[in-house]
Amino acid sequence: MVEHDHSELTPAEAELYDRQIRLWGLENQKRLRNSKILIAGLNGLGAEIAKNIILGGVKSVTFLDHQIVTENDFASNFLVPRDCLNKNRAESSFSRAQALNPMVEVKIDTGLLSDKGEDFFKLFDVVVILESTIAEQIRINNICRANNIKFYATDMWGMFGFSFIDLQDxxxxxxxxxxxxxxxxxxxxxxxxxxxxxxxxLKYPSLESVINFDYNSPSFTKRMKKSGPAYLVMKILQNFREDEKRDPMPSSREEDINKLLAIRNGISSVEIVPDIYFEHVFAQISPSAAIVGGAVAHEVIKAVSQKEAPHFNYFFFDANNSCGFIETIE
Structure with missing residues (x-):
C-alpha cells in the first residue's frame, strides 16, 4: 500500500502538477508521488498506460519486457524509435518515456515475467500485466492479493481491448x-x-474466482445478449494465446481466424459472438490503444490517489460498437 507522504512538494513539482492538484487535491498528488508502478509488457497499449502514469507524477515506473522490437510495434508504440528494430522493447522505450517527465524515475528490467517471484512484486504498489497467459495472471494476482498490491491485467488485440482490476479491500x-x-x-x-x-x-474478487465461473449458464447467456459478447471475445482470444503460445498474426490471418472460430464454437454460439468480431484482432491499432491505455492509466491514478470510484471490475472496449463499458463479474 502506498505510504502517506508528509513532505511538501518542491516548487518545481508544485508548478508542474498545478493543474492536477487543482483537479484532485494536494494530498492525493502526494500519494501519487510516493507510488511505485510496474508495467510488464511494452507494446502499444503498455506505452499508452506508461505515458499517462508518468505524466501523472508517480515516484517511479518500471518497464519489464524481454521481447524485441518488431515492425508491428511501430504501428502503435510511440515510445520506440524507428532505429530500434530488433532491440529490447523496454530499453528502446526508455528515452522517450523519461523525457515525458524527468521528475519520475523510469527503470528497466529485461527479464522474463515468469521468472519473477513474490519478492520482486513486493517492490511495487501497483502491478500492470500485459501479454501474459491466464495462468500467469492468476499467479501474479494471488501474490498481489497476499501483499495488498493493486493488480491490473489488460490486453489488446487489434481494435478490441479489456482490463481487469483487483484492488482487494x-x-x-x-x-x-x-x-x-x-x-x-x-x-x-x-x-x-x-x-x-x-x-x-469496495471489496474486489480475485481473478481466479471470476475467470472460472460458468459462462454457459442461461443467466450469463442472457446477460451477454443484452450487454454484448465482449467478455466471451476476451475468453476466446485468451484461449487462442494459451493454445498457440502467441496472438493472432496478420501473416497467418485466414488460418488464425479459423482457429478462433473453432474456439468460439466450443464455448459459445454464432448468435452471441458473430464472426465479424475476429476480423480485426490482428496487431494493435493506435487509436484503440489510446482509449484502453487512457482508461487503465486513469484507473491506476484513481486507485493510488484514492479519489473517485474505480471500475468494478472489468472494462471492455468493443470497437465494433465504438463503445467502452464497465462489466461487473463476481
Whole structure:
C-alpha cells in the first residue's frame, strides 16, 4: 500500500502538477508521488498506460519486457524509435518515456515475467500485466492479493481491448452532489449545488474466482445478449494465446481466424459472438490503444490517489460498437 507522504512538494513539482492538484487535491498528488508502478509488457497499449502514469507524477515506473522490437510495434508504440528494430522493447522505450517527465524515475528490467517471484512484486504498489497467459495472471494476482498490491491485467488485440482490476479491500473518497434550496418561502425555487466528500469502500474478487465461473449458464447467456459478447471475445482470444503460445498474426490471418472460430464454437454460439468480431484482432491499432491505455492509466491514478470510484471490475472496449463499458463479474 502506498505510504502517506508528509513532505511538501518542491516548487518545481508544485508548478508542474498545478493543474492536477487543482483537479484532485494536494494530498492525493502526494500519494501519487510516493507510488511505485510496474508495467510488464511494452507494446502499444503498455506505452499508452506508461505515458499517462508518468505524466501523472508517480515516484517511479518500471518497464519489464524481454521481447524485441518488431515492425508491428511501430504501428502503435510511440515510445520506440524507428532505429530500434530488433532491440529490447523496454530499453528502446526508455528515452522517450523519461523525457515525458524527468521528475519520475523510469527503470528497466529485461527479464522474463515468469521468472519473477513474490519478492520482486513486493517492490511495487501497483502491478500492470500485459501479454501474459491466464495462468500467469492468476499467479501474479494471488501474490498481489497476499501483499495488498493493486493488480491490473489488460490486453489488446487489434481494435478490441479489456482490463481487469483487483484492488482487494479498497477505500476511496467520492464527491456526493446535492441540490440545496436557497430561495425564500413563496419565491421561485432557487437551488445551489453542494458537494460533500463521502468515504466509500469496495471489496474486489480475485481473478481466479471470476475467470472460472460458468459462462454457459442461461443467466450469463442472457446477460451477454443484452450487454454484448465482449467478455466471451476476451475468453476466446485468451484461449487462442494459451493454445498457440502467441496472438493472432496478420501473416497467418485466414488460418488464425479459423482457429478462433473453432474456439468460439466450443464455448459459445454464432448468435452471441458473430464472426465479424475476429476480423480485426490482428496487431494493435493506435487509436484503440489510446482509449484502453487512457482508461487503465486513469484507473491506476484513481486507485493510488484514492479519489473517485474505480471500475468494478472489468472494462471492455468493443470497437465494433465504438463503445467502452464497465462489466461487473463476481
Amino acid at each position: 479498497h477505500e476511496f473518497v467520492e464527491d456526493v452532489v446535492k441540490h440545496k434550496i436557497i430561495s425564500k418561502p413563496n419565491e421561485k425555487i432557487k437551488t445551489e449545488i453542494i458537494t460533500t466528500p463521502s468515504k466509500r469502500s
